[in-house]
Amino acid sequence: MFETAVRKEIDENRQGEALIIEKEGRKPAAGRLLYIESYGCQMNFSDSEIVASIMMDMGFTTTGNYKEADVIFINTCSIRENAEQRVRNRLKEFGASKLRKPGMVIGVLGCMAERLKAKFLEEEQLVDVVVGPDAYRDLPNLIGRLDEGEKAVNVLLSREETYADVAPVRLGGNGVSAFVSIMRGCDNMCSFCVVPFTRGRERSRDPHSIRREVEGLLENGYREVTLLGQNVDSYKWASETGAEAMNFAGLLEYVAEVSPLMRVRFSTSHPKDMSDEVLEVMSRHENICKYIHLPVQSGNSAVLDRMNRTYDRAWYMNRVEAIRRIIPGCAVSTDIICGFCSETEEEHQDTLSMMDHVKYDFAYMFKYSERPGTLAARKYEDNVPEEVKSRRLKEVIEKQQQHSRLRMEQQLGKVQKVLVEGPSKKSDQDLCGRNDQNAMVVFPREEGIRPGDYVHVLAERCTNATLIGKLVQ
Known part of the structure; x- marks a missing residue:
């Protein structure tokens, strides 16, 4: 680790x-x-x-x-x-x-x-x-x-601290992929979330320091960076004089231009801030991975309002449709909370229907857990019985397993460009890495292939989470 x-x-x-x-x-x-x-x-x-x-x-x-x-x-x-x-x-x-x-x-x-x-x-x-x-x-x-x-x-919080000048020590990584923090804190006040209280107000890091860090990683053999923020789409930086300014779309392009050998990912996006400009930058650059984590939390507009997510069901669906239109084949993953305060059976069904509409490649799924100090803890009663939360979560998990399998099967018979990360967890005779859509791909080891190399793999079979195939020229 x-x-x-x-x-x-x-x-x-x-x-x-x-x-x-x-x-x-x-x-x-x-x-x-x-x-x-x-x-x-x-x-x-x-x-x-x-x-x-x-x-x-x-x-x-x-x-x-x-x-x-x-x-x-x-x-x-x-x-x-x-x-x-x-x-x-x-x-x-x-x-x-x-x-x-x-x-x-x-x-x-x-x-x-x-x-x-x-x-x-x-x-x-x-x-x-x-x-x-x-x-x-x-x-x-x-x-x-x-x-x-x-x-x-x-435990003093800061309005300025971004650690922009601290060179991270890469712990437990594979020497291929690295995280690069682009901002800290969060200004969104989702009613269920403690992050604004534990990480403070939002502030963005100088883009030039971000690019220098990525350039340093490239020189040290890394081939993939994930730009991190609680809400990367709200990244907004301006120089002290105001002569320079950059939003997230600009930063994404600025980092992608470091090298075509350096893959770029990012996490996490907020549906209210996901812009067509960002999607268009992704479509223009082959080395920006075609994968977006877009938390929905609930498929029902009334629940989203109680969560203070500041978008409704229609807005979220519009953003998904924009992704499908501008970046065909882009993978989409999400977060889902089951059993939020006063969630009815009909509201839960709206979440299931949203899942059917999007057919997410992957999802993080949880039962609602009240956190002290949040707006939800102060304003709403955590009144969905535990057994109901558990049953709804089970339904969500089962549906997601179906959709994950479907998305994997759609990639069978296609050649995947894979960034090699290292040996497969199950066998030293196999190597593994991720494709553009963030799916894990496993293939037989061949002499001369090393972590950090790009290879092409024909996907022949799959599990719910992994593609399995053979190397092709």
Whole structure:
């Protein structure tokens, strides 16, 4: 899951400093091991790479074994209750290691840290530091306070922080694909969502720093980037003088022009902001993948209104029709919430009919989970019985399985351009990679083919999630 960085040697000057620190009863940063575990969205994984970079500047190296770590960070998600419970269970495991290794530091990062703040130190006695998503630059100070025997909290949100100048340390990747954060925060106030409270207001990163990061990845052998934001379509940047300005369509083209060898993906789009201009840029550039994640959440306009999604069923269908018209063959995935406050059976049926209309390639599907502090928690009663939520979710999952299979079968007999990622999970005799539509493709290994290569594969058979085929010229 995580890469083990090459351990840096302490030079002679720092060795003298290290001895002094050890005599004072504190272990020096140089040579200390850091373990980071991430949960939730892609943005959390991207943030962990920023944290690793900051910590490595302090002399830490990363490890894939938490039991040998001096500092353990768990980067958390608050989007659903079960996500938070998984974190609490994992903290108990880390705590057992801490009891066996005095001096080990356990820290909670990210959205759950921001939501609970200092309360976390009271609830989880073995937690030493709590750091919100905008406070990672303060880690050197916070670690210093921990070394002096204090516990530390910094959950201040920022209107400016984008970490544009921090070069992420790529953790646990395949050396082919990487995340590039283009913006932080969210100005949408969906009634079910904690993100505006845990990640703050929306701000966009300087496009030139984004392009430089992509160029650096290309030079280091990467062949695919995913541009990340809570709502990439609302990306909007202007220079201080106002002489330069760029929206998401402009940024997408700016990044795509780095190299035809560099594939570009993005996530996540918001239906209210998905413009024809973005779709037209995608259609013009072969290296921008023909795949869009477009969360619908519900197929019923009244439910969408209670969710404060700021679009209705007709608007969403219009955006899907625009995708189909401007980018034929584009794959579309989505998010669906079952059993939102006061959802009726008729409203649930509208979600199923939306699924039939779009026939999504893939979907993330959940039961509604009330989150403290959100508008829905304050304004609406979570009154759909749990057994009804479960039954509706089962119906949604079954329908999506049908549609996923259909979309895979539609690609059979066609030649897929595949970016090779590495060995298949099931067999070292096979390689795998993703096609333009984000479908996993598995094919027999051949001599000379390496991760990062583009190959052509004739899709011969499939599962609900994977195409299986053979190499062709």
